[in-house]
Amino acid sequence: MRKGERKAKKKKRLLKLPVKTIRRQGKYWSTVYSFLFRGVGEMKHGDYMIHVFIEKAKEIQVPENSTVDPIVFVESMGLKTFSSAKDDIGGLAEISWNEHLFIEPRGVDKKDAEKGKILIRLMDKGIFKDAMIGQFEFDLSFIYFMKDHTLLHKWLALSNPNSENFSEISAYLKVSISVAASGDEQI
Numbered sequence: 001m002r003k004g005e006r007k008a009k010k011k012k013r014l015l016k017l018p019v020k021t022i023r024r025q026g027k028y029w030s031t032v033y034s035f036l037f038r039g040v041g042e043m044k045h046g047d048y049m050i051h052v053f054i055e056k057a058k059e060i061q062v063p064e065n066s067t068v069d070p071i072v073f074v075e076s077m078g079l080k081t082f083s084s085a086k087d088d089i090g091g092l093a094e095i096s097w098n099e100h101l102f103i104e105p106r107g108v109d110k111k112d113a114e115k116g117k118i119l120i121r122l123m124d125k126g127i128f129k130d131a132m133i134g135q136f137e138f139d140l141s142f143i144y145f146m147k148d149h150t151l152l153h154k155w156l157a158l159s160n161p162n163s164e165n166f167s168e169i170s171a172y173l174k175v176s177i178s179v180a181a182s183g184d185e186q187i
Contacts (some may be wrong), residue, residue, distance in 0.1 A: 043113035043141055044181040050076050050103040050118060050140075054083050055096070055153065055174040057122060060133060062091040069125040070095060070133065072173070076118045076140065077105040085125040113181075116140035122158055122171050134158025134170035143179040150178045 052074050062068050071085040083099045108116070118138040123130040136156040143151050158171045180186050 043110055043144060044183070045110045045113070046108065047104065047106050047182040048077070048108055048113065048140075049178075049180050049186075050074075050105070051178040051180075052101045052103075052118070052120070053176040054099045054101060055176065056094055057097075057171055057173045058094040059169075060089065060091050060093075060095075060122070060171040061168075062089075068133065071123050071125045071130070072097065072099075072101075073121040073123060074101050074103065074118065075121075076103050077108060077112070077116050079103045079105060113144075114141055118143065118177065118179075120156065120158075120173065120175065122173055132160050132162050134160050134173075136173070138177070140179055143177050144181075148178075149180050149184060150176065152176050 054072050057070060057072075060068060060070060067088040067090055069085050069087050070089055072083040074081050081101045081103055083097050083101060086095050086097075089095055116139070118140060119135060120137075121135040122133040124133055136158050138151075143149065153174065153176055156173045156175060157169045158173055159166055159168060160170045163170070178186070
């Protein structure tokens with residue numbers, strides 16, 4: 001019997017043992033663990049679809065007696081998209097967008113997918129330049145390895161990294177995000 005065949009036979013034998021027995025045999029546990037979970041935690045090479053559903057925003061920090069024209073920008077894998085802008089919104093208002101934004105990177109390398117980020121920015125739309133209200137960043141893999149590759153109906157606490165007190169929450173944004181590679185089941 002060759003060495004490879006002995007290892008395969010040992011793994012099969014260990015898989016038949018109850019979990020307590022496997023844990024007691026500590027020297028084999030790491031072998032069984034790596035055998036059972038091989039391939040878990042790896043992004044795929046290929047095409048991706050990043051779907052961001054912008055639901056609503058609330059408690060936007062605005063200067064006193066002023067309004068903002070909020071717009072949501074989403075960036076990932078070098079691609080950008082944005083929502084429609086809302087006009088003259090006060091700080092206490094709750095704004096509903098209910099917009100679907102899609103980013104479709106093509107031919108993404110596995111390592112690039114593992115390092116990928118999703119950046120969501122809430123901006124105050126201006127005539128010449130947009131002003132940052134707040135932002136939130138996700139790892140692409142964080143969403144991809146969630147159940148059904150989806151984060152559903154979550155409020156994000158946005159902060160402005162350019163402000164004097166960057167730890168202060170500048171707005172809340174409710175989103176749903178889905179990250180799927182080619183061949184994955186979509187919900």
